[in-house]
Amino acid sequence: MQTKRIEIEEKILKTAKKVFLEKGMAGARMQDIADRANINKSLIHYYFKDKHSLFKLVFNQVFSIIAPQINEIINNDFSVEDKIRKFTYNYYDFRQEHPHLSNFVINELNVNPDFFETLTCHPLFPNIDKFKAQVRREVNQGILVPIDGEQLFIHIISLNIFPFMAAPLIQRFMDSDNKHYQAILNSRKTEVADFIINSITRKI
Amino acid sequence: MQTKRIEIEEKILKTAKKVFLEKGMAGARMQDIADRANINKSLIHYYFKDKHSLFKLVFNQVFSIIAPQINEIINNDFSVEDKIRKFTYNYYDFRQEHPHLSNFVINELNVNPDFFETLTCHPLFPNIDKFKAQVRREVNQGILVPIDGEQLFIHIISLNIFPFMAAPLIQRFMDSDNKHYQAILNSRKTEVADFIINSITRKI
């Protein structure tokens, strides 16, 4: 039955994604994936050859979720300010849905740089040239203070992504419970955008 | 010979640190540590019992390098502005010396939250209460625009740490080579501080 085959493939992929995201490539166990998916371990090999093949599929799939988020800053038609507000506002909900994503990608790429080969030819792989040009334009128009588009791009993603990546650690620096830290993250939906805009727009 | 014993212990620790930082706990191999340290694998067990004990030692040692960096923002007597400038300026060189540190700590804590037990009782474990109070004071004095100390703290470490953590990825978003990205990071030594200060100080 063709549909069942696909169902199972997807169940394995979905579960593998969960396990790889939690434990990373080196820490993940095929048996763990099989158990959580309620299937026999051999079936994973039947459908996906080996651990590495499965991982590469998951890795690309995960990147396909992240890439559009980044591209939103780069490719839509809003002003720089609106881009920042929109991205910052949406990022919180995105993280609620996909908590481990960026930790996973960044870490695996650091541990095993070979994976870049898989990524850089990805159809959605972000390139910030358009954003750089837009920033230059708005600086020339006097909307923004003089700032380099590359630096601004780094500011934006740093202020948004890092507080989630290092959440458990920062939370302890603040000696606060999970609920309080979630509230802090939530208020960053607007706080971060205000902070950036306040720095880069000309005051009257 | 007592001195030789200590020499070897330190050689193992130093090498173990290197390997754990590169590969993480799950990816590190005892054989790899032995080979790079030019000693017999059994010796590691003789000196440090097992992999886990060795890892915990390394982990705490690594955290002892990071903690003072964070505490610099929190505990010295400079104004908020000077703290930001100083930390931001020094962080680049710190990263040149210890490139994998924060990735390692943050990732291991995400994969295995149990390690927090080892950390939270660490004598240098940072607590940002003093910084919060200082920010509140400077806001009341009109030096800073109204801003929450916790949010500002998160801004500062995000803008500094993340660009290094995600360096390989961001570099490719920019389609630039390593040298260019290093230049970008280097100019952030002052750029980031200006960016923050520009947002949080009152304009004349």
Next chain:
DNA sequence: GTCTATAGCCAGATAGAC
């Protein structure tokens, strides 16, 4: 203290029955 040899385990992968 340092080595060799190996025990013992566990994980990924495969053979082969059904």
Next chain:
DNA sequence: GTCTATCTGGCTATAGAC
């Protein structure tokens, strides 16, 4: 396609000679 049983290799850890 799905299962059981098993192989194979790799890794941690230890026993024991020197």
